[in-house]
Amino acid sequence: MNDFDVYLYDGSFNNLLNTIEILIKEKIKPIKIVSEECLENDLFSNIKKKTLSIDNYFAKYLKNISNDFFKIVYDVYLSDNQNKELIMYYFILNGLKYGSKVIYLRKLKCVNEALNISSYVRRESHKLKGFVRFRKLETNFFLAFISPTNNVIGYLSNHFKKRLSNESWMIYDLKRDLLSIYTKNKFMIIKVKDLEKNNFKFSSDELEFANLWNIFYKTIAIKQRTNKRCQMNFMPKKYWPYMIEMRDLVEKSY
Amino acid sequence: MSIEEKLKILADSAKYDASCSSSGSKRENNNGLGNASYSGICHSFSSDGRCISLLKILMTNCCIFDCKYCINRKSNEVKRALFTPEEICQITINFYQRNYIEGLFLSSGIIKSSDYTMNKLIETITLLRCKYHFNGYIHVKAIPGASNYLLKKLGSLVDRMSANIELPTNNALKLLAPDKNQDKVTNIMQFIKENKSKNFVNAGQSSQMIIGATNESDLNIMQMSTNLYNQYHLKRVFYSAYIPVNKDRFLPSLKMPPLKREHRLYQADWLIRYYHYKINDLLDDNHPNFDILLDPKTSWALRNLNQFPLEVNKASYNDLLKVPGIGPTSAKKIISNRKYYTLEYNDLKKLGVILKRAKYFILCNGKYFTNNNYFNLNFIKNNLLLEDNIDKKVQLCLFNE
Numbered sequence: 001m002n003d004f005d006v007y008l009y010d011g012s013f014n015n016l017l018n019t020i021e022i023l024i025k026e027k028i029k030p031i032k033i034v035s036e037e038c039l040e041n042d043l044f045s046n047i048k049k050k051t052l053s054i055d056n057y058f059a060k061y062l063k064n065i066s067n068d069f070f071k072i073v074y075d076v077y078l079s080d081n082q083n084k085e086l087i088m089y090y091f092i093l094n095g096l097k098y099g100s101k102v103i104y105l106r107k108l109k110c111v112n113e114a115l116n117i118s119s120y121v122r123r124e125s126h127k128l129k130g131f132v133r134f135r136k137l138e139t140n141f142f143l144a145f146i147s148p149t150n151n152v153i154g155y156l157s158n159h160f161k162k163r164l165s166n167e168s169w170m171i172y173d174l175k176r177d178l179l180s181i182y183t184k185n186k187f188m189i190i191k192v193k194d195l196e197k198n199n200f201k202f203s204s205d206e207l208e209f210a211n212l213w214n215i216f217y218k219t220i221a222i223k224q225r226t227n228k229r230c231q232m233n234f235m236p237k238k239y240w241p242y243m244i245e246m247r248d249l250v251e252k253s254y
Numbered sequence: 255m256s257i258e259e260k261l262k263i264l265a266d267s268a269k270y271d272a273s274c275s276s277s278g279s280k281r282e283n284n285n286g287l288g289n290a291s292y293s294g295i296c297h298s299f300s301s302d303g304r305c306i307s308l309l310k311i312l313m314t315n316c317c318i319f320d321c322k323y324c325i326n327r328k329s330n331e332v333k334r335a336l337f338t339p340e341e342i343c344q345i346t347i348n349f350y351q352r353n354y355i356e357g358l359f360l361s362s363g364i365i366k367s368s369d370y371t372m373n374k375l376i377e378t379i380t381l382l383r384c385k386y387h388f389n390g391y392i393h394v395k396a397i398p399g400a401s402n403y404l405l406k407k408l409g410s411l412v413d414r415m416s417a418n419i420e421l422p423t424n425n426a427l428k429l430l431a432p433d434k435n436q437d438k439v440t441n442i443m444q445f446i447k448e449n450k451s452k453n454f455v456n457a458g459q460s461s462q463m464i465i466g467a468t469n470e471s472d473l474n475i476m477q478m479s480t481n482l483y484n485q486y487h488l489k490r491v492f493y494s495a496y497i498p499v500n501k502d503r504f505l506p507s508l509k510m511p512p513l514k515r516e517h518r519l520y521q522a523d524w525l526i527r528y529y530h531y532k533i534n535d536l537l538d539d540n541h542p543n544f545d546i547l548l549d550p551k552t553s554w555a556l557r558n559l560n561q562f563p564l565e566v567n568k569a570s571y572n573d574l575l576k577v578p579g580i581g582p583t584s585a586k587k588i589i590s591n592r593k594y595y596t597l598e599y600n601d602l603k604k605l606g607v608i609l610k611r612a613k614y615f616i617l618c619n620g621k622y623f624t625n626n627n628y629f630n631l632n633f634i635k636n637n638l639l640l641e642d643n644i645d646k647k648v649q650l651c652l653f654n655e
Contacts, residue, residue: 104590106604130297130307134352142351160353162282163289167351209348215258219265220310221300224497224511230303234296244354245298 004031006045009085011035013077014056020089021058022050024096033085062092066100075118078151087113125152129159131239134169135210136203142169143200145242153180157187172197210244217245255335261345263335267315267326268361270499271418271462272492276307276356276391278457279413286387288350288357290413290457295356308359308393309349313337313374317363321420321431323467325499326363336365339378347386357391357413358382368399372408379411391457396446398438405445406454413457414489417442422478426468429504443486450487458489465519466512467496467505471542476522476533483527493519518544525551528582529575547639552578555615556635562615563622563629566602567592579612599623610641 007023007030009015016033023030032045039047063070073095076088090110095102106112125148134142142164146153153173157180160169168183172195179192240246277294296305314336315326325332342360349355360378364371375394382388393414396405409415417439421427424436439461446459461482463475479491495511522544525531529551536550537543545553555562555578564573566588574585584606588597591605599618603609613623614634622629 101594104594106587106591107595107601112604126293126295129291130295130353130356132353136352144353164287164351165283166285166287205348209345209352212258212261212345213349213352213354215261216265216309217298217300217306219262220269220306221302221304222269222497223302225302225304225495225513227303228301231299231301234303234305235299243298 004046006031006039006047007033008039008047008049009033009035011037013074014059016077016085016088017056017058017062019050020085020092023089024093030086030089033089035085062095065095066103069095069100069103072103072114072118075121076114078154079117079121080150081113081117084117087117121150121152122155124148124150125155127235127239128152128156131235131243132156132160132171133242133244135200135244136206138201138203140168140203142167144169144171145174145197146171147174147238147242149238151176151178153178153189156180157182157189161185161187214245257341257345260335260337260341261311263333264312264315264337265310267363268310268312268359270325270494270497271310271359271361271395272304272494273393273416273460273462273490274305274307274310274359275460275490276393278489279391280456281389281391281413283389284387286389287347288388288390290389290391291356297353297355307356308391309346309355309357310359311337311342311361313342313360313362313371313378314365315363316365318366319364319431319433321434322500322502322504323420323430323464323496327500330500339374339381342378343382343386343388346382346390347388350388350390355390357393359393361395362397364397368397369401369404372397372400372404376404376408376411379408383411393457396442398434398442400442402445405442406449409446409449409455410453412455414459415446415455416460416462418462419478419482420462420464421468422463422470422475423468426470430467440486443482443488447486459486460490460492461488462492462494464496465493465516466508471537472515472519472522472544473533473537473539473542475519476526476537479523480526480533491523493523514546515544518546518550522550530572547642548635549578551576552611552638556631559631559634563617564615565617565620567597567619577612577615579608579610579615611638614638 007019009019019033062073073088073092076084076091081087087110091114094105094108094111098105102111103115106115128146128148132144132146134144137143153171156171161182165185171180177191177193178189179195180187180189275294276290277292279290280292281290283289294307296307298306300306314334315332316334316336317326317328320327320329346358360375362371362375379392379394392412393416394408394412396408396415396417398417419436419439420431420434427434427436443459446455450458463478465475482488482491493516495513495516496508497511498505498508522536525536526533535554544550555576561576564577566574571585571589574580574588575582587605591597591601596619599609602612602618614637
């Protein structure tokens with residue numbers, strides 16, 4: 001092992017878990033684990049890939065430690081944290097060492113970071129359950145664009161699967177080129193590059209209801225209580241381009 | 255009248271209702287449209303910083319009552335509008351499908367009679383639930399004076415039904431709302447409490463009080479709300495800083511709504527519901543109003559300094575809750591973490607403790623954050639006030655931009 005070793009995984013959760021499993025078994029302390037997509041070529045790194053089993057025995061083993069623990073591991077995978085792979089490695093290492101009580105050991109840096117990341121991912125997913133805005137297409141499909149910091153499209157899809165179960169809808173993550181399509185009780189998340197964002201035809205009543213919503217949004221505010229800072233705290237600007245009622249306030253919007 | 259114009263009038267008249275919560279219901283999607291989310295979901299935030307979760311509208315702003323503080327009182331010359339049940343359903347369904355809202359909050363002025371208005375509300379909600387198979391969250395205002403069988407019917411269709419107590423004493427209500435009386439409102443609350451079940455107002459009831467329109471003290475207000483919590487098992491009491499919309503010799507003339515006072519009341523409300531405080535801990539006849547400069551919990555801690563400093567590695571959960579800067583979440587984390595290691599000041603930050611407040615009231619592993627001699631009222635109070643003022647200065651700059 002040397003400082004220039006970079007361990008590569010294909011970007012999927014299972015592949016990352018397997019990589020970590022093997023690193024732990026071989027007692028290697030990695031300096032860098034990186035997904036193929038984020039790999040930057042530089043002359044000094046020594047890129048390594050671990051050949052892997054396809055069974056998910058390790059995932060089951062981690063789930064056995066405790067469900068909460070496993071959920072946190074998964075949340076870390078979904079986050080956009082630069083060091084998420086290493087944090088996951090050390091969090092799992094400690095999970096194997098301490099068992100289910102690991103989530104109470106905030107004194108350990110990796111545990112604290114993993115827990116913070118997990119609550120950030122869940123907080124963002126919860127916020128977006130409210131902030132996602134669908135638009136109705138000619139085909140009666142409902143379409144929403146999002147661009148979340150963390151990869152929460154799976155959580156959102158599960159939410160809308162229950163809520164809008166008799167509708168057909170699509171959510172497109174512009175940052176990751178991920179499209180979630182739901183029809184007839186099932187959703188699928190697929191990678192779609194070069195989606196023509198401006199080629200959709202909207203249903204005839206789309207403008208009418210968007211307009212009514214804008215009227216409602218403006219009317220419901222009480223002037224004497226204006227508090228923009230409070231508004232921004234709860235609804236950060238990064239979500240505004242995708243929200244119909246905020247569109248006139250931001251330059252770039254979808 | 256166009257639908258846009260109606261929406262403008264009827265949302266504008268509904269905006270003074272503070273409640274917009276959509277939590278507490280477990281309604282599921284029964285092969286229709288929508289479900290409730292137990293934790294509640296905020297869908298947007300208006301420029302006053304309040305959450306928008308529900309489509310908050312009146313069915314009509316016509317009213318036979320003449321409450322002095324209300325924009326819709328019959329003696330006001332304002333434009334009146336009325337939504338048909340079908341219109342309300344169309345807007346609700348289309349907003350919901352686009353994920354603008356979590357559900358509907360329907361209230362109404364009183365037309366003809368209480369029972370007539372109530373029947374209209376029932377017609378609307380029935381249409382929404384049965385024709386459109388809407389399973390999202392619905393909150394309705396019960397009309398004071400309506401018959402019990404109508405309350406029963408409406409309550410079985412909705413997640414939350416509520417009646418506003420409006421003012422903290424019956425005298426104040428008589429003065430400002432001559433057509434209402436407290437008994438009519440508390441009768442509704444009693445009825446809801448007795449009938450509450452999985453299929454009747456499953457998310458419970460709430461109420462609202464106007465703050466600063468009459469000269470009651472904070473103590474009067476808190477006594478009223480505690481009474482409501484204890485006697486009628488309310489989920490929430492909302493406090494709404496009085497905003498002058500009408501001119502009347504019975505009403506005070508305020509330039510700014512008393513927002514800070516409202517904030518203190520909410521803080522105290524939380525202390526009573528989640529921190530096991532009693533009103534008498536916070537207020538008494540000699541101090542009937544909250545300190546505007548310090549929050550109620552800090553004020554209490556400073557008055558009871560003999561109970562501090564607390565050792566965070568040993569104190570019980572209930573004692574930890576009394577420390578300013580520690581709430582239920584961080585107290586639980588302290589308990590679960592200290593089983594495995596001894597907490598230091600650095601660890602507390604990781605557990606979500608607000609150290610800039612808490613540090614004055616705790617010992618960590620036997621140590622005070624500074625020299626023990628500084629543990630005295632003057633030092634702590636001055637420092638807390640100073641820190642709050644530094645924060646405020648930053649806020650002011652931000653507002654001026």
